[in-house]
Amino acid sequence: MSLALLPNPLLAGFTGAFEFIFSKQESSVTGGNKVGGIEQVLELAWTQVELSLLALLLAMLIAIPAGLYFGHRGKGELVAVGIGNAGRAIPELAAIVLVATVIGVGFPVLVLVLALLGIPPILTNTFVGVTQVDRASVDASRGVGMTEPQIIRKVELPLAVPSIMTGIRGATVNIVATATIAPLAGVLTLGDFILGENVYGVNGVLAGAICTAILALIFEFALAGLQRRLTSKGLRLQQAQ
Amino acid sequence: MNSAVISGPLAAGGGAESFFHERSGETLPCQARAAHLFCWDWATEHINRFGTPALQQFELVVISVVIGFAIAFAFALLAHRYRPLQWPFLAGTGVLFAIPSIAFFLLLLPITGRGRETAIIALSAYTLQIIYRNVMQGLNNVPESAKDSARGMGLTRRQILWKVELPLAIPEIIGGIRIATVSTVAIATLAVFAHAGGLGTQIYTAGNETFPTAIIIAGGIAILMALGIDAVLLTVQRLTTPWRRAQKEAVA
Numbered sequence: 001m002s003l004a005l006l007p008n009p010l011l012a013g014f015t016g017a018f019e020f021i022f023s024k025q026e027s028s029v030t031g032g033n034k035v036g037g038i039e040q041v042l043e044l045a046w047t048q049v050e051l052s053l054l055a056l057l058l059a060m061l062i063a064i065p066a067g068l069y070f071g072h073r074g075k076g077e078l079v080a081v082g083i084g085n086a087g088r089a090i091p092e093l094a095a096i097v098l099v100a101t102v103i104g105v106g107f108p109v110l111v112l113v114l115a116l117l118g119i120p121p122i123l124t125n126t127f128v129g130v131t132q133v134d135r136a137s138v139d140a141s142r143g144v145g146m147t148e149p150q151i152i153r154k155v156e157l158p159l160a161v162p163s164i165m166t167g168i169r170g171a172t173v174n175i176v177a178t179a180t181i182a183p184l185a186g187v188l189t190l191g192d193f194i195l196g197e198n199v200y201g202v203n204g205v206l207a208g209a210i211c212t213a214i215l216a217l218i219f220e221f222a223l224a225g226l227q228r229r230l231t232s233k234g235l236r237l238q239q240a241q
Numbered sequence: 242m243n244s245a246v247i248s249g250p251l252a253a254g255g256g257a258e259s260f261f262h263e264r265s266g267e268t269l270p271c272q273a274r275a276a277h278l279f280c281w282d283w284a285t286e287h288i289n290r291f292g293t294p295a296l297q298q299f300e301l302v303v304i305s306v307v308i309g310f311a312i313a314f315a316f317a318l319l320a321h322r323y324r325p326l327q328w329p330f331l332a333g334t335g336v337l338f339a340i341p342s343i344a345f346f347l348l349l350l351p352i353t354g355r356g357r358e359t360a361i362i363a364l365s366a367y368t369l370q371i372i373y374r375n376v377m378q379g380l381n382n383v384p385e386s387a388k389d390s391a392r393g394m395g396l397t398r399r400q401i402l403w404k405v406e407l408p409l410a411i412p413e414i415i416g417g418i419r420i421a422t423v424s425t426v427a428i429a430t431l432a433v434f435a436h437a438g439g440l441g442t443q444i445y446t447a448g449n450e451t452f453p454t455a456i457i458i459a460g461g462i463a464i465l466m467a468l469g470i471d472a473v474l475l476t477v478q479r480l481t482t483p484w485r486r487a488q489k490e491a492v493a
Contacts, residue, residue, distance in 0.1 A: 013350065013351025013352075014351060085423070085471070088420065088423045088424050088427065088467075089423050089426065089427055089463075089464045089467035089468060089471075090427060090460075090464065091426075091427040091428075091430040091440070091459075091460050091463040091464070092427065092428070092430070092431070093430045093431055093433075093441055093444055093445065094430060094440075094444055094456050094457075094459060094460030094463065095460070097444050097445060097450045097451075097456050098453060098456045098457065098460065100450065101450055101452065101453055101456065102278060102453055173338060173339050173341075176341060177341030177342060177343065177344075177428075180341050180343050180344065181343065181431075184445070184450060191343065194343060194344065194347055194434070195434075202350070205347050205350065206347060206348070206350055206351065208344070208347070209343075209344040209345075209346075209347035209348045209350070210344075210348065212340075212341055212343070212344035213340045213341070213344045213345070213348060216339050216340055216341050216344070217336060217339055217340065219339070220335065220336070220339035224335075
């Protein structure tokens with residue numbers, strides 16, 4: 001089979017997108033404004049990173065302590081697991097667009113909304129992680145004279161790290177994906193390329209998709225690396241067996 | 242409340258008024274007034290327009306989860322038999338999981354264009370990791386003693402898999418399908434950007450956001466659909482594992 005036959009339209013499609021990423025293009029909209037290029041890509045990407053990181057941090061600040069506390073007490077299972085299930089069912093598009101039309105648009109509002117979307121998976125996984133810690137370990141720590149806060153910090157938290165990180169990674173996937181449609185609420189992220197076909201053209205849409213995917217994977221790999229570093233050595237050995 | 246001020250390419254075009262231009266002759270109907278969060282009149286009058294999108298969304302979800310399950314289940318059985326495959330499958334499905342669906346839809350633009358197939362490919366790719374992880378977890382949680390007994394009774398490896406390990410793993414397997422389905426219902430709302438229809442069409446149309454009443458109804462239907470499917474699957478889970486009333490919640 002001829003090699004030139006199959007990949008040609010494919011390659012052509014992607015070539016245009018890469019040109020859009022690296023050099024400015026004439027916009028299809030009047031006014032002759034140039035769009036695209038590495039500067040605009042980086043600017044939009046940075047907004048998306050800022051938005052996602054702030055939302056993630058806020059979600060972690062709320063969900064991890066709450067999950068640790070309730071997990072340690074062994075109370076509120078229905079609520080903790082229920083929040084996780086309910087959170088999953090919320091359609092991100094509806095949430096973003098509704099907030100934009102009812103509350104208003106802007107960076108702080110979006111950080112808040114994205115954080116709310118990130119809380120359920122972190123809360124549930126922290127809770128489950130702590131409750132799955134071997135009760136014998138907790139009893140032993142109490143036996144050697146640890147206080148309850150010490151048990152949470154030095155025993156339950158380290159043992160729950162893999163589960164907590166699973167929650168954080170799930171939340172991040174959600175937050176980064178939803179940050180992509182942030183332009184619907186007035187914050188211009190890489191999704192602006194995807195949503196603005198009449199300004200950026202098909203190449204811009206594709207370029208936006210490529211950059212968004214790369215950004216999401218950078219987050220994913222960074223968190224996977226972090227998970228490795230945070231998981232205690234003993235736990236890693238146990239998992240390897 | 243202040244009306245949404247949107248910069249960038251989305252600034253072009255009006256809001257709710259232009260979307261419902263057919264009513265523009267009347268004196269400011271309820272849905273055109275920004276202060277109204279929910280217009281019951283409009284809702285009762287126009288509820289029919291949500292039928293087809295809801296059905297489209299349901300179809301997208303069911304087809305995607307079925308395809309995703311078939312692939313993930315096959316991966317899991319392979320990895321269960323050939324352990325070294327575990328890591329590459331986990332990493333590969335992880336990458337597909339991490340890519341935002343909206344980006345995935347449009348990455349497929351030069352390959353499959355826009356439409357239902359595109360949405361289904363991206364949505365099923367998203368479900369792989371969730372289902373794969375849960376099936377693996379279920380198989381790994383089967384007690385060694387159960388497998389030993391089966392071996393002692395003279396069951397072959399294949400018989401052990403299908404008659405002992407998989408039945409014991411049903412709670413985790415269905416748990417994975419539940420998580421995948423509920424998330425996919427929510428995400429399938431974005432299929433509007435792949436021109437694949439669904440409830441998203443009632444939230445975002447022709448480059449414009451619709452208005453609160455329509456958004457709330459569309460979002461509400463999506464949530465009810467997710468919870469409904471979840472309840473059905475939970476029932477299936479209970480019926481197929483009569484020996485295990487206290488089912489574990491799958492972690493994902």
